[in-house]
Amino acid sequence: MIVSKLNFIPARGCAVGMSFSRMMATKVKAVGLLDESLTLEASKDSFTGKAHPGKVYSAVADLPNPLQRAIDKVCQDENKKVLFTEGEKLARLLKDRFEPGKSTEKRKWKPTEYTKTKCLSYMLSRMPAEFSAVDRAFVELSKWAPNFVPRTLYDFGSGVGSVPWAAISRWSKQLEEIHCIDSSKDMVNLAELLLKGGEAGGKFHVPQTYFRQLMSPTVNRTFDLVVSAHTLFEFPSLEARLDAHINLWRKTKDYYVLVELGTREGFKLIDEAKEFILFQSKKEGQEMHILAPCPHSLACPRLLREGDRSPCNFESRYYKLWPESKGEASKERFSFVILGKGRRKSPSPSWPRMVRAPMVRSGHVICSLCTPEGKLEDVTFTKSKDGRASFLCARYSDWGDLVPVSLRQKEFDVRDKVKKENISENSDDAQKSEHENVAADEGRPLVN
Incomplete structure (x- = not known):
């Protein structure tokens, strides 16, 4: 959502040098923090995240x-x-x-x-x-x-x-x-x-x-x-x-x-x-x-x-x-x-569940998580922002695992700057072009 926008048309005959800047509204992003119960284990150099407690370990189910x-x-x-x-x-x-599928025909139920x-x-x-x-x-x-x-x-x-x-x-x-x-x-x-x-x-x-x-x-x-x-x-x-x-x-x-x-x-x-x-x-x-x-x-x-x-x-x-x-x-x-x-007979961790296969990239991993608050969050884990342990747990989690992190909301201010443009004196073409751009940004029809 655009918070502020400079959207005026200069009067004919004026030479104006101007720059347009868009200030985006503050974005809220989910950031994963390793669950406190794993802090001691994660501090060890041997911790790899491959066997964290949220993994379900779904092997190939062969018939007996x-x-x-x-x-x-x-x-x-x-x-x-x-x-x-x-x-x-x-x-x-x-x-x-x-x-x-693509057929619009209504199919009646048949036993x-x-x-x-x-x-x-x-x-x-x-x-x-x-x-x-x-x-x-x-x-x-x-x-x-x-x-x-x-x-x-x-x-x-x-x-x-x-x-x-x-x-x-x-x-x-x-x-x-x-x-x-x-x-x-x-x-x-x-x-x-x-x-x-x-x-x-x-x-x-x-x-x-x-x-x-x-x-x-x-x-x-x-x-x-x-x-x-x-x-x-x-x-x-x-x-x-x-x-x-x-x-x-x-x-x-x-x-x-x-x-x-x-x-x-x-x-x-x-x-x-x-x-x-x-x-x-x-x-x-x-x-x-x-x-x-x-x-x-x-x-x-x-x-x-x-x-x-x-x-x-x-x-x-x-x-x-x-x-x-x-x-x-x-x-x-x-x-x-x-x-x-009845009540849950054994304590269960309040961890989000990975509801899609993670997207592993160089230096980061993107996880689609269903959270204890009943929301879907796409969370990007990196070593620098989320810590080595949280990153490794997310990196080695599979589709269906619980990820042993607690999510917190972090605010980010995002600015999108547009390159500075000079409009020369008596330039009808430049003025018309700027008029079209502003109309398009505001989603209104162009009026001559």
Whole structure:
């Protein structure tokens, strides 16, 4: 915003030497300061910032060996190439059903009918990606609630069983009971077969594993961990989704985890669920908290930001089942939220989260951060202005990490000087040119 501007036209016949200067309004810029809890550690010469406490450490999520063996048994008499190709087509259809892209045609919701072949195709093409996204959410749960160990799991919309397998790979010794709900009978049969090691007469990895096609509306019992992953798109209406959230939240004893595609529509469904449960809890006087990824309980600044329609999503990595990845990991973008009942059981640092991949440049790094104040800030970290430790932490943070800094606002006065110009006597051309420039600066039409 221009604070002052010299904008007059000299009278005809006057010889004037003039200079125009624009004084910009004071700008406020976010500057990162290393969290005080890390000051001692950061003072050491060995501090590199590569292993700071805000890192999530998201490695490639490979399917557990028992699951891979079960998949091989199930597909041994099938053509994997055909199954995979059909699965990719099915995944694109499911996505395009809700995101028509450039098409303006309104697409009506239709339920997806899963046959046995479609279930196998979906398993081969989508299970590694969905497993990696759920596993990445569980990494956050384990990191920010380290004392939480679920003994009972309720998986709504279990599909081919990505959620139970992700839970087994992380808490296998502690899990005592798993409940899987899916409306498709063929999906239930396939997930049950996989959890039995690919043998129809085999035993479940967790003995007390149960499958049902309908969710019981009663709330006679609760579960330590309730998960709904890649399911919200299957609801025909907003009312149906909100009704499911109420029932699932009532079944939650400790944490409710939601995972969806990292598209614009997928993110909106996650934010819709978060805002609705926050509203309901406040209305009923029930305490709750957001464990991840939001560092606040306010409205999402990405949705409030004018002109910014990009989703708040993150990346997980996985290996494809077919064709073989040959050591190269694929990437899956997803959106998620972890909602906890009651007060936070373990202290969590009030650090901003990196919501985009950092832009590393020579001598500085630019980070897009979601702050505890519910704002999006693009912060540039340099050694000279922010300190060596803060710079190193930002430099080695990845998309999705918490950056262990506290942001403060610093004011900058910016002046933009325009080169001095001489207007000669009786110069009609010079006067006309200056008149046009001033009119353009003020955004008004040129009047002769």
